[in-house]
Every structure is written in C-alpha cells, then in structure tokens.
Amino acid sequence: MALETWLIRKVKAALSNRHNPVTKPVPPPLHLQSSSKTTTAAAKNKSIVGILSFEIAGLMLKLLHLWHSLADESLACLNDSVLSLDGVLKLVSDDGTFLLDLVCGELVENLRTAAASVAPLSLRCDDLSLREFVQAVEEFADTGRDRHGWALCSREMDSLSKTMDRYVKATASLQREIYELAVLESSLRKTVHTELNAKAVDLQQKILWKREEVKSLRERSLWCRSFDSVTAMIVRTVFTALARIKLVFRGGEAGESSPVAEGFFKRNSTAVTPPPGSIGEAALANHYAGLIILIEKMVKSPQLIGLDAREDLYTMLPLSLRSALRRRLSGVRMWVADAGLAADWREAMGRILRWLSPLAHNTIKWQSERSFEQQNLIQRMARNSGCVFLLQTLYMARKDRAEAAITELLVGLNYIWRFEREMTARALFDASAYEQHHHLQQFSA
Numbered sequence: 551m552a553l554e555t556w557l558i559r560k561v562k563a564a565l566s567n568r569h570n571p572v573t574k575p576v577p578p579p580l581h582l583q584s585s586s587k588t589t590t591a592a593a594k595n596k597s598i599v600g601i602l603s604f605e606i607a608g609l610m611l612k613l614l615h616l617w618h619s620l621a622d623e624s625l626a627c628l629n630d631s632v633l634s635l636d637g638v639l640k641l642v643s644d645d646g647t648f649l650l651d652l653v654c655g656e657l658v659e660n661l662r663t664a665a666a667s668v669a670p671l672s673l674r675c676d677d678l679s680l681r682e683f684v685q686a687v688e689e690f691a692d693t694g695r696d697r698h699g700w701a702l703c704s705r706e707m708d709s710l711s712k713t714m715d716r717y718v719k720a721t722a723s724l725q726r727e728i729y730e731l732a733v734l735e736s737s738l739r740k741t742v743h744t745e746l747n748a749k750a751v752d753l754q755q756k757i758l759w760k761r762e763e764v765k766s767l768r769e770r771s772l773w774c775r776s777f778d779s780v781t782a783m784i785v786r787t788v789f790t791a792l793a794r795i796k797l798v799f800r801g802g803e804a805g806e807s808s809p810v811a812e813g814f815f816k817r818n819s820t821a822v823t824p825p826p827g828s829i830g831e832a833a834l835a836n837h838y839a840g841l842i843i844l845i846e847k848m849v850k851s852p853q854l855i856g857l858d859a860r861e862d863l864y865t866m867l868p869l870s871l872r873s874a875l876r877r878r879l880s881g882v883r884m885w886v887a888d889a890g891l892a893a894d895w896r897e898a899m900g901r902i903l904r905w906l907s908p909l910a911h912n913t914i915k916w917q918s919e920r921s922f923e924q925q926n927l928i929q930r931m932a933r934n935s936g937c938v939f940l941l942q943t944l945y946m947a948r949k950d951r952a953e954a955a956i957t958e959l960l961v962g963l964n965y966i967w968r969f970e971r972e973m974t975a976r977a978l979f980d981a982s983a984y985e986q987h988h989h990l991q992q993f994s995a
Contacts, residue, residue, distance in 0.1 A: 597777060597778070598774055598776055598777075599772055599775055599777055599780055601773075603724070603771060603773040603775070604721060604725050604926070606671070606721075606780055606784075607717065607718045607721040607722065607771075607927050608926075608927050608930055609667050610717065610783075610787075611718050611930055613787045613791065614715060614718070614787075615937070616660055616791055617707065617787060617790070617791050618711075620657070620791060628653065632939060632941070632942060633650070635908065635909075637905040637906055637908055637909040637942075637947075638909075640905060640951065640955075641944075641948055641952055642941055642947055642948070643946075649941055651799075652821060652822060652940060652946065653939055653941065654795065654818060654821070655819065655821030655822040656822050656939055656940050656941075657799075658792075658815060658818035658819070659818065659819050659822055661792055662818075662819065664788060665684075665687050668785060671780070671784070672781055672785070674777045675777050675778045675781050676777075677778050679698050680778060680781050680785060682697075686698060687785075687789065688813065688815070690792060690793075691792060691813070691814035692814050694796075696789065696793075700788075701789040701790050701792070701793040702789075707786075707787070710783060710786060710787065711787075713783070717771060717772050717775075718772075718927075718931070720770045720771040720772075721771040721772045721773070721927065722927045722931045723767055724764065724771045724773060725927050725928055727760060727764050727767055728764055729928075730760060731764055735757060738750060738753040741753060822940055824946060825946070827949055827950065828947060829946075829949050829952055830945030830946060831949075834868065834949070835943060836913060836917060838910070838913075838952060838956070839910040839913035839914050839943075840866075840910075841867070841956065842903075842906060842907060842959075843907070843911065843914075844863060845863070845956070845960070845963060846907050848863070848963055848967075849896075849899050849903065849959070849963060849966070852963065852966045852970045853970045855967055867960075870949075870953060871960075874953055874954070874957045875960050875961070878960075878961050879961060887968075887969055887973070888969075889969075892966060892969045895962040895965050895966055896966065898958070898962055899958075899959055899963070899966075902955050902958060903959070908942070909943060909944050909947060912942040912943045913943040913945065916940065916942070916945075
C-alpha cells in the first residue's frame with residue numbers, strides 16, 4: 551500500500567509538470583562546484599560510444615559473419631558444395647581457379663567496406679596508433695607489413711570473437727529494451743492524460759523496472775565502452791580476417807605487391823565486377839530470378855495456370871527471351887496431346903530446374919543480405935545470415951546460356967499447359983456425354 555501511494559504521488563507529480571513551465575535548476579555556490587570533476591565527467595561522456603553503439607554492433611556482427619565464413623569447416627563446405635554446383639559449372643564457369651578468385655574478391659570487397667566504416671571511428675580515438683588505421687590497413691593489404699601487430703592468431707581471434715559476440719547480443723537487447731521502455735512511457739502518458747487509475751500505477755511500476763534493466767544493459771553493452779577499446783577490437787578483427795584471406799587464397803605472399811603495382815583492395819574489387827555478356831552486366835539478375843521462380847511454381851501446378859497468369863508471364867519476358875521463344879516454338883512440331891511427350895517434357899523441365907532454380911533463389915537471398923546493412927540491429931540478430939556467394943547467383947551467369955535454359959522451360963511449360971487444358975476439356979466432355987446418355991436411357995425407360 552505504501553508503494554502504491556508513493557507511485558500515485560509520482561504520477562501526480564508527472565501530471566503537474568506537464569502543465570508547469572520548466573524552470574532551470576539553481577546552481578550550487580561557486581565554492582561548492584568542482585570544475586575538474588565536471589571536466590572529467592564531460593570528457594568521459596564524450597569518449598564513450600553511447601548511441602553509436604547500435605551502429606557499431608552492426609559492424610561487429612558483419613565482421614563476425616565474415617570471420618566465421620573463413621573457418622576451416624566453412625571453407626571445406628565452400629569447396630564441396632558451392633564450387634561444384636551444377637548451375638555454377640553450367641552458367642558461370644567450370645574453371646576452379648576463376649571461381650576461387652571470385653570468392654576471394656567478394657570476401658575482400660566485404661572487408662574493404664567494413665574497413666571504410668571503421669575509418670571514422672578511428673579518428674575519434676585518443677590512441678594515435680588507432681588514428682592511423684586507414685594507412686595501416688592499406689599498408690598491410692599491399693605489403694604484408696603489420697606496423698602495430700594487430701593481426702591475431704586463430705586462438706586469440708576466437709577468444710576476441712566470443713567477447714564481441716557478447717557485446718553485440720547485449721547491445722541488441724539494450725536496443726530492444728529501450729524501444730519497449732519508450733512504448734511503456736507512451737502508454738503511461740496516454741493513460742494519465744485521461745484519468746489516474748490502477749493501470750497507470752501498474753505502468754509506472756513496469757517503467758521503473760524497465761529503466762533498471764536498461765541501465766544494467768548499458769553497463770554490459772557497447773554503450774559505455776570507449777571509442778578506443780571498441781575500435782581496437784574491430785581493428786584487430788579486420789587485420790586478422792585480412793591475414794586469413796591472404797593465407798587461404800593467396801598462399802600468404804601472393805597478395806602482396808610492390809609500390810608501383812595496383813593496390814590489393816582495388817585489384818580484388820575488380821574481380822567481382824560482372825563480366826561482359828553476363829546477366830549482372832545487363833542488370834537483369836533480380837528480374838530473371840523472379841521469372842525462374844515463377845516458372846518453377848507454374849511447373850508444379852500447370853493445371854492451375856489461367857489465361858491471365860500466362861499473359862503476365864509473357865509480359866515479364868525481355869525482348870531477347872521473347873524472340874528466342876518465338877524461334878524455338880516455330881521450330882517445334884509438337885501440338886499433339888501425347889501423354890508420353892508430356893511426361894518427357896516434365897522430366898526435362900525438372901532436370902533444368904534442379905540446377906537453375908538454386909541460382910535464382912540464391913540471387914534473391916544474396917540481394918536480401920545486401921539490404922541486411924539497412925536493417926536495425928534487432929532485425930540483423932533475428933536473421934540467420936547465411937553465406938551466399940556472388941558466384942552462386944545469376945549475377946555472374948552467362949546471359950546466353952541462362953536464356954537458352956529459360957526458353958526450354960517456357961517451351962515445355964507451354965506444352966504442359968496446353969496438354970492439361972485438353973485433358974480437362976476431354977474429361978468435361980466425357981462427363982457431359984455420359985450424363986446426356988444417362989438421361990436418354992432414363993427417358994427411354
């Protein structure tokens with residue numbers, strides 16, 4: 551009862567403050583003020599990352615995903631299930647060295663974009679060595695010289711990654727709790743604006759508990775960490791990941807260059823540029839992915855395809871595919887309702903989709919992972935970010951080969967669609983004829 555009375559007084563005070571002008575607090579006498587303590591507190595607050603902790607946690611999460619993709623088991627999976635995909639070998643390349651260069655280039659490009667995000671953080675550090683991050687990382691990438699010894703061994707990096715993971719999770723929890731606190735406070739304002747009741751008291755109690763949880767999480771998250779300590783963790787991760795990439799893909803030394811050669815980052819960035827004649831160069835990767843996925847759904851249920859859906863599919867086709875489809879249909883004499891031919895087309899379409907469909911779905915997934923950067927920390931943590939590489943998508947696929955496969959699917963779908971319509975029409979005709987015959991027999995009787 552005493553607690554409830556105290557809470558009611560707190561709510562009434564909050565209500566009265568809503569209608570009273572805010573007055574500035576009277577400062578203490580000069581002889582009681584401590585300028586040195588004030589200066590120290592201000593400097594401390596300036597050095598902690600504070601609200602930037604959510605952005606920094608997202609950067610840490612990205613680097614952790616990159617580091618995990620460089621683990622031995624991930625690289626073994628890469629060699630066994632990624633580089634040997636039928637769709638990759640048919641549409642991208644069957645040259646293992648070229649495919650590895652694509653993987654390496656993408657990893658380096660991801661690391662380069664992460665390093666670009668670290669640069670402004672490093673300039674806010676007190677440690678002069680951390681302020682040299684941009685020059686140091688470029689020097690390490692091009693020459694292999696680690697002037698500050700930031701690259702860690704695997705055991706040290708595994709330990710650091712666990713620490714970073716704890717900070718990321720605590721910071722994500724902090725973001726969620728701050729949001730929930732804001733919702734509660736908004737609900738309280740709406741409640742006390744109308745009347746003072748038990749609901750307002752209950753909300754006030756929940757807010758007090760929530761504020762304590764937020765305070766605790768701030769202490770355990772990145773919020774109260776200094777720019778120096780946070781940046782040091784990120785910088786070491788960047789250097790260690792870069793050293794790992796160079797060791798795995800360049801034999802440790804092949805990635806180093808002389809002072810007149812093209813830089814390591816620039817050289818690997820060009821490796822992931824879609825080549826001439828590719829779907830990515832034509833900026834059609836997402837469009838073709840959606841087209842293939844739609845065809846896949848239609849192949850599974852051709853009897854459900856209406857005239858409108860068929861027309862919509864045709865309007866999705868670029869001019870090059872429409873021309874290829876017309877040429878292919880004009881050269882095929884196939885319009886006979888043949889169950890055996892229909893079965894052959896179903897089998898042929900199934901074979902094509904088994905290697906083409908994964909590339910289409912990976913294209914959508916790869917693109918969604920790029921939009922991962924735009925999501926808040928809670929959304930990023932909620933997603934199981936996979937590791938789809940660019941070579942597993944349609945971006946690097948040869949446009950002519952992909953269009954030939956899509957054309958075959960469209961030809962087969964056209965036959966199956968007509969076959970299913972004729973079978974349905976025959977069934978309806980037979981049913982109608984049987985019903986008429988049955989009525990005639992009854993009438994004759």
